[in-house]
Amino acid sequence: MNNYSLVLIIILYLAVLFYIAFFAERKKKSKWVNNPYVYTLSLAVYCSAWTYYGSIGIAANSGIDFLPIYLGPVIAAPLWIVLLRKIIRISKQHKISSIADFISLRYGNHRFLGALVTLVCLFGTLPYISLQLKAVSETFAIIADETSYISTSILDDSTFYVALLLAVFATFFGTQNTDASEKHKGIIASVAFESVLKLLFFLVIGIYITFYLFDGTTDIYSKISNTENFNSLIKLNGIEDSFNWFFMTGLSFIAIFLLPRQFQVSVLENIREKHLKKAIWMFPLYLLLFNVFVIFIAWAGKLTFGNAVNAEYYTLLLPLENGNSFLATLVFLGGFSAVISMVVVSTLALSIMVSNNLIIPYGFLDKFIKNQPERNSKYIKNIRRISIFTIIITAYFFYVSFSRELSLYSIGLISFVIIAQLAPSFFIGLYWNRGSSKAAIIGIIVGILIVLYTLVLPFTVQAYTGSDDFVQYGLRGISALKPHALFGIDFLSPPAHAFFWSMSANILCYLIFSLTSKGHYRERNYAEMFVDIRNFSTLQDSALVWKGEAYVADIKNVLVRFLGETKANRALSIFFTKYKLSPDTQIADARLINFSEKLLTGSIGSASAKILIASVVKEEQISLVEVLKILEESKEHIVSNKVLLEKSNELAELSSKLKTANQELITKDKQKDEFLDTVAHELKTPITGIRAATELLMDDIDDMPMEMKQQFLKNILQDSDRLGRLINNILDFEKLETGRLNLDIERYDIQNTMKKAMSSISHIASKKEIRLINRNPHSFKLNYDEDRILQVLTNLLSNAMKFCKEKTGEITIDYKLGNQFVEISVSDNGKGIPSEDHDFIFEKFYQSKHQNTIKPHGSGLGLAITKQIVQKHNGKIWAEKGLKKGAKLVFTLPFE
Amino acid sequence: MKQYCYGSTVFFLFLDFQFLMKKRHEQKLVVLSIALFLVFNVPFLLVFNSDGQLFGIPVFYFSIFSIWILSIVISYIVLKRHYE
Numbered sequence: 001m002n003n004y005s006l007v008l009i010i011i012l013y014l015a016v017l018f019y020i021a022f023f024a025e026r027k028k029k030s031k032w033v034n035n036p037y038v039y040t041l042s043l044a045v046y047c048s049a050w051t052y053y054g055s056i057g058i059a060a061n062s063g064i065d066f067l068p069i070y071l072g073p074v075i076a077a078p079l080w081i082v083l084l085r086k087i088i089r090i091s092k093q094h095k096i097s098s099i100a101d102f103i104s105l106r107y108g109n110h111r112f113l114g115a116l117v118t119l120v121c122l123f124g125t126l127p128y129i130s131l132q133l134k135a136v137s138e139t140f141a142i143i144a145d146e147t148s149y150i151s152t153s154i155l156d157d158s159t160f161y162v163a164l165l166l167a168v169f170a171t172f173f174g175t176q177n178t179d180a181s182e183k184h185k186g187i188i189a190s191v192a193f194e195s196v197l198k199l200l201f202f203l204v205i206g207i208y209i210t211f212y213l214f215d216g217t218t219d220i221y222s223k224i225s226n227t228e229n230f231n232s233l234i235k236l237n238g239i240e241d242s243f244n245w246f247f248m249t250g251l252s253f254i255a256i257f258l259l260p261r262q263f264q265v266s267v268l269e270n271i272r273e274k275h276l277k278k279a280i281w282m283f284p285l286y287l288l289l290f291n292v293f294v295i296f297i298a299w300a301g302k303l304t305f306g307n308a309v310n311a312e313y314y315t316l317l318l319p320l321e322n323g324n325s326f327l328a329t330l331v332f333l334g335g336f337s338a339v340i341s342m343v344v345v346s347t348l349a350l351s352i353m354v355s356n357n358l359i360i361p362y363g364f365l366d367k368f369i370k371n372q373p374e375r376n377s378k379y380i381k382n383i384r385r386i387s388i389f390t391i392i393i394t395a396y397f398f399y400v401s402f403s404r405e406l407s408l409y410s411i412g413l414i415s416f417v418i419i420a421q422l423a424p425s426f427f428i429g430l431y432w433n434r435g436s437s438k439a440a441i442i443g444i445i446v447g448i449l450i451v452l453y454t455l456v457l458p459f460t461v462q463a464y465t466g467s468d469d470f471v472q473y474g475l476r477g478i479s480a481l482k483p484h485a486l487f488g489i490d491f492l493s494p495p496a497h498a499f500f501w502s503m504s505a506n507i508l509c510y511l512i513f514s515l516t517s518k519g520h521y522r523e524r525n526y527a528e529m530f531v532d533i534r535n536f537s538t539l540q541d542s543a544l545v546w547k548g549e550a551y552v553a554d555i556k557n558v559l560v561r562f563l564g565e566t567k568a569n570r571a572l573s574i575f576f577t578k579y580k581l582s583p584d585t586q587i588a589d590a591r592l593i594n595f596s597e598k599l600l601t602g603s604i605g606s607a608s609a610k611i612l613i614a615s616v617v618k619e620e621q622i623s624l625v626e627v628l629k630i631l632e633e634s635k636e637h638i639v640s641n642k643v644l645l646e647k648s649n650e651l652a653e654l655s656s657k658l659k660t661a662n663q664e665l666i667t668k669d670k671q672k673d674e675f676l677d678t679v680a681h682e683l684k685t686p687i688t689g690i691r692a693a694t695e696l697l698m699d700d701i702d703d704m705p706m707e708m709k710q711q712f713l714k715n716i717l718q719d720s721d722r723l724g725r726l727i728n729n730i731l732d733f734e735k736l737e738t739g740r741l742n743l744d745i746e747r748y749d750i751q752n753t754m755k756k757a758m759s760s761i762s763h764i765a766s767k768k769e770i771r772l773i774n775r776n777p778h779s780f781k782l783n784y785d786e787d788r789i790l791q792v793l794t795n796l797l798s799n800a801m802k803f804c805k806e807k808t809g810e811i812t813i814d815y816k817l818g819n820q821f822v823e824i825s826v827s828d829n830g831k832g833i834p835s836e837d838h839d840f841i842f843e844k845f846y847q848s849k850h851q852n853t854i855k856p857h858g859s860g861l862g863l864a865i866t867k868q869i870v871q872k873h874n875g876k877i878w879a880e881k882g883l884k885k886g887a888k889l890v891f892t893l894p895f896e
Numbered sequence: 897m898k899q900y901c902y903g904s905t906v907f908f909l910f911l912d913f914q915f916l917m918k919k920r921h922e923q924k925l926v927v928l929s930i931a932l933f934l935v936f937n938v939p940f941l942l943v944f945n946s947d948g949q950l951f952g953i954p955v956f957y958f959s960i961f962s963i964w965i966l967s968i969v970i971s972y973i974v975l976k977r978h979y980e
Contacts (some may be wrong), residue, residue, distance in 0.1 A: 234947075234957065236941065245941070280925070285967050
């Protein structure tokens with residue numbers, strides 16, 4: 001492809017990125033920017049050019065070694081729910097803006113520690129950035145198809161301009177705010193976009209090579225499996241190899257947390273904790289997709305080119321070889337995306353560290369105190385801008401002078417090993433409150449020295465002198481000091497070897513020196529805050545123990561210098577309202593000190609903030625014991641608050657229970673009144689009948705014809721019967737409802753009981769010419785109170801009879817055996833139960849509206865009593881719904 | 897009344913920092929991580945260290961990718977069911 005058109009494509013692509021970042025900055029609040037998918041994709045900044053090109057090189061040359069770099073993060077991802085969330089919470093609470101801030105704050109705002117962490121990060125990341133530039137330059141050369149393309153001077157080298165453009169991008173979107181703990185949504189949105197592109201293009205090329213150039217995975221496998229040494233590419237080769245594997249997994253596990261760019265995207269740019277929910281499973285999925293085609297691309301390349309070309313660029317060379325320069329350009333853009341996101345995020349993170357933990361605390365503080373607020377914020381931004389340019393340009397020169405000879409893989413691993421030196425003070429410090437700053441510093445320095453000796457020095461010496469005597473024979477020929485085989489441990493790969501020795505020494509130093517010295521009280525205070533974040537986050541600003549003399553006016557002065565008049569005033573008024581202090585408070589307390597330090601941390605770093613505030617207040621020394629005692633007390637305070645809260649919740653629950661109970665009582669009372677009313681009414685009806693008939697009889701006893709007298713007497717008898725029945729029913733019902741009825745349970749045959757019930761009503765049935773059918777003639781024995789069940793059956797049968805037409809009526813009685821219960825049903829072909837009555841027919845005195853036309857026959861208690869009896873037997877009763885014709889009432893009786 | 901107000905602020909603070917997931921379900925993920933660590937390292941890894949292929953993918957890669965997918969599915973299910 002033409003050199004110029006390629007440059008044009010690159011510029012167009014960068015313009016698109018600028019546009020996306022710009023759009024995201026403008027629409028900060030939109031859901032396009034604030035969602036878990038963008039967060040997950042931004043985590044994919046982990047996949048740099050090293051993943052995009054380097055993996056294939058390793059897969060082709062040394063086999064499985066590329067995998068552990070992704071397995072570490074896969075192991076780490078489920079842990080995020082505990083670990084990363086804790087880190088995010090601490091960072092948000094303290095307005096932390098970089099990993100250097102995080103570590104220095106944990107050890108009591110330690111200035112030197114912050115600077116040391118910054119240096120380690122710089123040292124570890126610069127070569128890594130230069131590795132990305134190397135990838136850009138080499139892929140550019142491949143795509144541009146210029147054999148003559150060998151840059152002779154910097155101004156001639158397009159990589160230099162690409163680097164400058166990236167610096168402009170990072171500067172523009174990375175330094176909009178003085179407060180570095182603010183989110184950089186523009187950069188994150190562009191990173192997410194690039195993550196989509198790089199994965200997409202990588203998958204496209206993978207599918208193209210595997211299924212278009214070759215005939216699927218089995219085809220590639222069967223071809224490659226005949227080649228020499230193939231078995232060493234698909235397996236672990238012995239125990240030594242598995243040690244390498246183990247250390248590499250550990251290394252990448254650490255890297256996913258600690259690489260400055262990873263810390264930036266996963267912790268500092270996290271908008272909401274709950275985005276972790278998606279990231280925990282989606283990020284491993286992303287990595288998996290990125291790794292699926294690696295081996296096939298590598299083998300396809302190997303089959304096509306043999307060992308003639310650099311295996312890292314098979315993805316570009318294979319489509320080019322087949323004349324598909326469009327695909328090759330896509331792949332190039334994917335790789336370019338990987339580079340841009342890595343370089344931009346890394347430089348952003350580094351520039352914040354360099355300005356807040358190195359330059360400002362070690363030189364610019366005095367100047368800032370004298371300056372005007374506007375100029376201060378300009379200064380801070382400029383320091384960051386210059387840092388960004390310096391970092392990228394340094395990385396470029398590093399690339400020009402060093403990394404041309406080295407593979408992507410080896411530089412990447414050196415970076416990982418260097419950054420890993422922060423792990424003990426970071427991880428152990430999160431969970432162990434005795435870890436001290438002195439120990440952290442010693443651990444890191446010792447670790448770095450070992451890495452220098454075992455990893456960096458050998459390749460530098462080799463690059464300069466061209467001889468590998470140093471590696472072969474060790475320092476001054478002492479074989480125990482061979483850099484790649486210290487004390488005879490010669491079976492590990494150089495990075496694994498360096499990682500093993502440096503990490504062991506680092507951890508031991510950290511642990512030992514933490515225990516030998518007594519910690520400083522301030523340091524211990526922060527340690528407690530970090531380790532027990534759940535309790536201390538509720539304490540908020542009171543979590544810092546501070547004693548001494550300070551004035552609000554002095555502190556306000558400092559705040560104004562960095563935040564400006566309006567912002568400082570607003571922050572203070574928020575503070576006063578929050579703690580219910582009067583706005584003209586003169587004397588500052590520990591909470592204000594802590595609050596102001598936090599406010600400044602975002603702009604100038606935690607160490608400088610501490611120094612600045614300390615310069616305007618008079619702090620008294622407190623003993624460690626005192627600090628611990630105060631912290632303990634405040635924690636107890638929290639716990640007692642928690643207990644109080646629980647108690648009050650319990651009380652609230654109890655009172656709501658009482659309320660419902662009271663409500664129930666009121667309803668019961670109402671029901672009782674209604675019951676009495678109905679009973680009285682029901683009793684009155686027959687009595688009125690009796691009284692009227694008697695009166696008539698008494699008045700006209702002589703004149704009345706005999707038949708009429710008999711009729712009246714019959715009426716009296718019927719009404720008395722009805723009265724008697726009603727009273728019996730009421731007594732029964734009362735007994736059942738109050739639970740005073742004892743069942744006389746024995747073993748009976750249900751068939752017998754059913755027959756008895758039927759015979760008791762059979763004469764009425766035959767009078768009305770209603771057919772009674774017993775569907776199930778089998779007998780079955782179970783335990784129940786026969787008299788009561790007889791009552792139930794008679795009730796149901798006579799109920800059914802009431803609704804049946806004469807002559808055509810048909811009543812069916814049936815029973816089925818269920819699982820541990822008998823289901824007995826009585827159905828008729830009468831007019832059925834109206835659907836609105838279904839739920840109420842078992843209530844006392846409920847009589848359907850539709851009965852108004854006819855005089856009710858029963859007492860209104862029959863079904864209610866039936867229900868009580870069945871329930872007393874632990875059974876259930878209901879009316880079947882959805883029948884087309886007639887009604888069906890069913891009840892169950894349990895048996896063992 | 898004042899006491900009550902204080903109580904309620906404390907309560908809201910707790911809400912703010914309350915874990916979105918019960919500890920037991922969180923620990924499921926921690927255990928998953930430990931299991932992955934064991935499976936992805938020697939000596940366990942040597943179980944898959946054999947010749948041969950499945951669908952053109954060597955057994956070693958195939959096993960690692962399968963465990964990888966399994967871990968994604970497990971985390972997905974645990975988080976889906978127990979978050980919030």
